[in-house]
Amino acid sequence: MAGSTFGTIFKITTWGESHGKGLGVVIDGCPAGLALSEDDIQLFLNRRKPGQSKYTTPRQETDMVEILSGVFEGKTTGTPLSLVVKNKDQRSRDYGEIATCYRPGHADYTFDAKYGFRDYRGGGRSSGRETIGRVAAGAVAVKILNRLGIRLAAYTKSIGPVSIDSSRFDLEECSQNSVNMPDAVAAKKAQAYLDACMAEHNSSGGIVECIVTGMPAGIGDPVFEKLDANLAKAILSIGAVKGFEIGDGFAVAEATGKTNNDSFRRHENGKVKKSTNHAGGILGGISDGSDIILRAAIKPTPSIAAPQQTINQQGEEIEISIKGRHDPVIVPRAVVVIESMAALTILDALLVNMSAKMDSIAKFYHV
Amino acid sequence: MAGSTFGTIFKITTWGESHGKGLGVVIDGCPAGLALSEDDIQLFLNRRKPGQSKYTTPRQETDMVEILSGVFEGKTTGTPLSLVVKNKDQRSRDYGEIATCYRPGHADYTFDAKYGFRDYRGGGRSSGRETIGRVAAGAVAVKILNRLGIRLAAYTKSIGPVSIDSSRFDLEECSQNSVNMPDAVAAKKAQAYLDACMAEHNSSGGIVECIVTGMPAGIGDPVFEKLDANLAKAILSIGAVKGFEIGDGFAVAEATGKTNNDSFRRHENGKVKKSTNHAGGILGGISDGSDIILRAAIKPTPSIAAPQQTINQQGEEIEISIKGRHDPVIVPRAVVVIESMAALTILDALLVNMSAKMDSIAKFYHV
Amino acid sequence: MAGSTFGTIFKITTWGESHGKGLGVVIDGCPAGLALSEDDIQLFLNRRKPGQSKYTTPRQETDMVEILSGVFEGKTTGTPLSLVVKNKDQRSRDYGEIATCYRPGHADYTFDAKYGFRDYRGGGRSSGRETIGRVAAGAVAVKILNRLGIRLAAYTKSIGPVSIDSSRFDLEECSQNSVNMPDAVAAKKAQAYLDACMAEHNSSGGIVECIVTGMPAGIGDPVFEKLDANLAKAILSIGAVKGFEIGDGFAVAEATGKTNNDSFRRHENGKVKKSTNHAGGILGGISDGSDIILRAAIKPTPSIAAPQQTINQQGEEIEISIKGRHDPVIVPRAVVVIESMAALTILDALLVNMSAKMDSIAKFYHV
Amino acid sequence: MAGSTFGTIFKITTWGESHGKGLGVVIDGCPAGLALSEDDIQLFLNRRKPGQSKYTTPRQETDMVEILSGVFEGKTTGTPLSLVVKNKDQRSRDYGEIATCYRPGHADYTFDAKYGFRDYRGGGRSSGRETIGRVAAGAVAVKILNRLGIRLAAYTKSIGPVSIDSSRFDLEECSQNSVNMPDAVAAKKAQAYLDACMAEHNSSGGIVECIVTGMPAGIGDPVFEKLDANLAKAILSIGAVKGFEIGDGFAVAEATGKTNNDSFRRHENGKVKKSTNHAGGILGGISDGSDIILRAAIKPTPSIAAPQQTINQQGEEIEISIKGRHDPVIVPRAVVVIESMAALTILDALLVNMSAKMDSIAKFYHV
Numbered sequence A, B, C, D: 001m002a003g004s005t006f007g008t009i010f011k012i013t014t015w016g017e018s019h020g021k022g023l024g025v026v027i028d029g030c031p032a033g034l035a036l037s038e039d040d041i042q043l044f045l046n047r048r049k050p051g052q053s054k055y056t057t058p059r060q061e062t063d064m065v066e067i068l069s070g071v072f073e074g075k076t077t078g079t080p081l082s083l084v085v086k087n088k089d090q091r092s093r094d095y096g097e098i099a100t101c102y103r104p105g106h107a108d109y110t111f112d113a114k115y116g117f118r119d120y121r122g123g124g125r126s127s128g129r130e131t132i133g134r135v136a137a138g139a140v141a142v143k144i145l146n147r148l149g150i151r152l153a154a155y156t157k158s159i160g161p162v163s164i165d166s167s168r169f170d171l172e173e174c175s176q177n178s179v180n181m182p183d184a185v186a187a188k189k190a191q192a193y194l195d196a197c198m199a200e201h202n203s204s205g206g207i208v209e210c211i212v213t214g215m216p217a218g219i220g221d222p223v224f225e226k227l228d229a230n231l232a233k234a235i236l237s238i239g240a241v242k243g244f245e246i247g248d249g250f251a252v253a254e255a256t257g258k259t260n261n262d263s264f265r266r267h268e269n270g271k272v273k274k275s276t277n278h279a280g281g282i283l284g285g286i287s288d289g290s291d292i293i294l295r296a297a298i299k300p301t302p303s304i305a306a307p308q309q310t311i312n313q314q315g316e317e318i319e320i321s322i323k324g325r326h327d328p329v330i331v332p333r334a335v336v337v338i339e340s341m342a343a344l345t346i347l348d349a350l351l352v353n354m355s356a357k358m359d360s361i362a363k364f365y366h367v
Helices: A038-048 A108-115 A121-126 A128-147 A171-176 A184-199 A227-236 A249-254 A331-355 A358-364 B038-048 B108-115 B121-126 B128-147 B171-176 B184-199 B227-236 B249-254 B331-355 B358-364 C038-048 C108-115 C121-126 C128-147 C171-176 C184-199 C227-236 C249-254 C331-355 C358-364 D038-048 D108-115 D121-126 D128-147 D171-176 D184-199 D227-236 D249-254 D331-355 D358-364
Strands: A011-016 A022-028 A065-069 A081-086 A151-159 A206-213 A241-246 A264-266 A272-274 A292-298 A308-311 A317-320 B011-016 B022-028 B065-069 B081-086 B151-159 B206-213 B241-246 B264-266 B272-274 B292-298 B308-311 B317-320 C011-016 C022-028 C065-069 C081-086 C151-159 C206-213 C241-246 C264-266 C272-274 C292-298 C308-311 C317-320 D011-016 D022-028 D065-069 D081-086 D151-159 D206-213 D241-246 D264-266 D272-274 D292-298 D308-311 D317-320
Touching (some): A011 D065, A011 D081, A038 A331, A128 A331, A206 A331, A227 A331, A227 B241, A249 B206, A249 B241, A292 A331, A331 A358, A331 C358, A358 C128, B065 C011, B065 C022, B128 B151, B206 B331, B227 B241, B227 B331, B358 D331, C022 C128, C128 C151, C128 C331, C151 C331, C171 C184, C206 D249, C241 D249, C249 D241, C264 D308, D022 D128, D081 D128, D121 D128, D128 D151, D151 D331, D171 D184, D227 D292
Antiparallel strands (some): A011 A022, A151 A206, A241 B241, B022 B081, B065 B081, B151 B206, B308 B317, C011 C022, C065 C081, C206 C292, C241 C292, C241 D241
16 A cells, blocks of 8 residues: 655655666645755755765765755745656666575565565665655755754764764764764774674664754654654664664663653743653653654664575575675664654654644634 | 544544543444454453552453444444443542642653643543553454464563563463563562562563564555554554564664574475564565564653652642552553554554555456 | 544544444544533534424434543543443334345445445444534534634525525524524425425435635645535535535536636725635635635435335345335434534644644744 | 645645646555556546647647656556656746736635745646646556446536537547537537637636446445545545536435435346436445446636736735636546546545455455
């Protein structure tokens, strides 16, 4: 069925395959009057573009976005935005056994099982290039959130066994290294670890963390449209993500009420604050005004050059080794995707929240 | 906005508060011709009923369900099922400072922030009793899944520092101890740990695991309605859940491609199988025919008798200690809720999958 | 599939059958802080209650509504409202051939074709009693709309060949006659026509008109969620409705651009007005600030005492005459149902409209 | 909010403006394995293309469609289809007072009221060109319906006072005249009437009828997703449509139960048939296996050359006469749009219906 649409009011629909003519997204429900240009979006797409370091696929793509509709005289009109990125590197080639075998860790088999056949060129719709539409839409969502005083920062928290150290945390550092880590020392160690993986024709997993600041309290809709529930869906919908945490996450399992409860305190500006933030900014599925903190666990790139056992479509057991160069780690390029999905989720929740109170509605309609 | 509806084809809408007249659920889209009685549903509600051990609240509720519509001559008619559970223990009482203070770890403050005021009686809609509608609907979903050869087993994997040992794993054991653990030895240790928590007016977190067997391959809809994405939303929508994993979950961050990839093999019955199941039964958001394995991290009960710092609605800083007896751990009673939400998600995905292939549609309509 | 939910933000889910235990509705997304009591809702239910004149079924039902959730201290909390009406007249009886034959003009055959069997007691879910949930929810929607300065007036425009005369139009008159006509003279003629129908064991159709005043301009969402498109769906979803018009409706087919275009003029209060209202208050799917005018064509009651040809479930051709007394006309009781569905549609459109402009969103969130 | 998406399982999202870079549609949920080429879609787009007679705008557009995704080796893959039509005739021009005045009968004012400003070039998103996405998607839906043995035929039933005569009804005739009428004699009269309108700088309305044959019984989902309710929404969502009828439509208001009820009879092939079809193929919101018959009332083109009174954005009263040549009647070009929207609605209803019965689901999953 239709699975390529996300959101209730700010609704995006993505399309496109790895080696088709292009990829894109339609953003429907974008409020009118937002200043928007292709540059705003390109900035985000450049953050996920391939070929930027030796840890990313060398595929040559400029990933230039074009806005086909929804903007007039530099501002959004309230009608759908259609954003398109053409594929450049779609030269015909010999896909060889990729066309008929089921690569371990990939969705080849499951697409065949569901649809009867699949577009085997570069993974088709299950390729990481599918996220182009998400990131293009995320750029628009982030621009709106920024206007509302809300900011997102996502970064690599760990790669394999190498984690950032909070004492060295410096967001500016992320753009200075090829692994998107806010810690120069950890970044170097992670690079060394990745070099070792590559030497062994192997790949690595890792963790991305995202922090959202400036959130108003009251966002999220119990009981099924809770803000954390929708963030979980948004993040798990990204390929290769196998786990999601909000606040202390899995650590709460070993915590106690005394240590895990955050005390409410009175902020100097009269607002409510919490003395700690184990909850990660969400209580009962509704934002509490603290920073939202979430994490995603990302599996190692399944495409490795080392030989692997598998079967082909005929059910014959074969050995394959995946040719070409692939990202030895997805984590650094996933950072902007996670930031985008978080932004889309939070923006949609902000918009649906506008009708929560009778008084706000009456005020909106001037009565 | 409307946040109490879940599902696309098999759609549930829950309602009700802790100390209101009752709670319930409307199940819309239930296929016609399913044999269904109140007993089928009561069986599940009894698994979450309070007052069954010293680790659960002693509140007296029979939680008897009544089917108000949608069943005729013992079978579902295809029209909405309305299921209602009346609250018995709704005697008027003095809610004291609960009515005006913000309990740490609870949603008191966020409900006020969103809606302007709240039903403070027992937590209102943010109470654990809200899950009654989920479990009643889950019972119906499980009955349908069983008919399709799919079975779910959820259980307590850990409480605080005490985890089950896979060498002693025995599902039958769950019903023999008060913590829902499939390991008698671990159950005893967990009980001792909980006794210690209670003695200190404290509470504990834990982990629930759920395994789904008999899944056909091909279920789940890329890219946003992936099966794992919807499972994540379903599980995170349950109060107190702070983390979600599928398959190896967060462990993948430290894994490598060589260890994490599952090889495909040929099954004796001609079907595809995998030699391992790090993926937890889902690849590219679509079931691969292996068991689905998921986990949820559950925070310690926020209601503890120990004194805590907080503020009241006037912004005054106060100290409270929460009266009455509360569950020192939510985990054992959350087991059936997690099983229910997993069942609802999987059933809905099975139903929407029926139109994935042109040939299946043509065959369905006999052309 | 799930077909019993209506609305995006203000979302209702109805349930219940003619001779089941009861009927009801869950209203999810109702803004918090609305003063609401059972009396508010009862007022509307009384308008559709049976047994109020010789032109309605003599079935004895008090149709008393109970609010089971979502209201605390006299105000809506923002959580789901569960409203229930118990059936009183559900005595066991001999349904005779009704159980096995397909009544002409009824949904007996189509329910069997879809679901494999049906609840044949009084039409089950296809009974006119199904509208109880709509009217209960409509009462809440109307209360909110009134608070926003929007009022709805629906009435019988015609019964059979008898139409109201605009020169005698008087809304107050509706409650003075048993056919809900705002014209005392036409009402008498209509009653005489209905008496003649009844004498011949026959029934009559008619037209209901609904006028909405006080609408702000700008409501409705192109291109598929246009206000008139959603009104059309809302009205056609009511049993027995076979046609829908907005503004001049079918008369536009014979009109010309010169006569059909409404000129824009400047209103004394600085607002825009139109010199005429052929459009019925909606242009391009968006309200223009004029009155919304819609009409519904309602078919004659299919249950007639006169003998009719049909077949039974075995495919045998038989003759039936439907026993018991039935409404010889549905129109007067459909008036409040149409008003309710129009109110639900318009309210939902008002709520989703709140995020149409970037500036409004920024102002809402105080930035 | 997001209003450009239609459908539940077979879900389309359209985008684009009259004088932007192009228009298009994303079709999500299209079943896999359907043979599909650009020719299939072009056939439908050619039916709505401008410049084909003196009764349509002379705007030069080839309206060539390109499939950007979702098709591999000539078959749909189950992933989203992205269809794009580039605008050719988007030369910069002087929009003059169109940019600042509110044309009568157009959506200029309502777009301004909703969004704060508008894309005034050729009506922007409220242009008739918006229907390109609908028709491109409709072509795909019709291809699937045909595979299932279902066929649609839409045609002009009347233009102004000129109606087709059922005794001369010949579908083949539609393509032989420029007004899409299945009656050569009426077509000539209609053309004469249009010539007279044009001479007076005036325009005409009309009625389109659509007949669907080969429908299985059982399609449509009570109570809000009734087949006729969704058809009404689909048709009213098309610009310029002011009325909708199913079966006898507004004529039922003057009918009686005796004349309006359709008797059920036994068909020679063992199926159920009806002796008449006043219901238009739908009873209780569910198809009954008879032909579905619907009609749409279409208003006269609001763009007329004759001078009209109106106001501009400053609220000044002005007189305008709309320059350029416009369709003196929309009806003939609306035929394929109505056919497309009907096809999209019916296909979606067929797909969601697949899970109506427990037995069908069990059979589908081979248990």
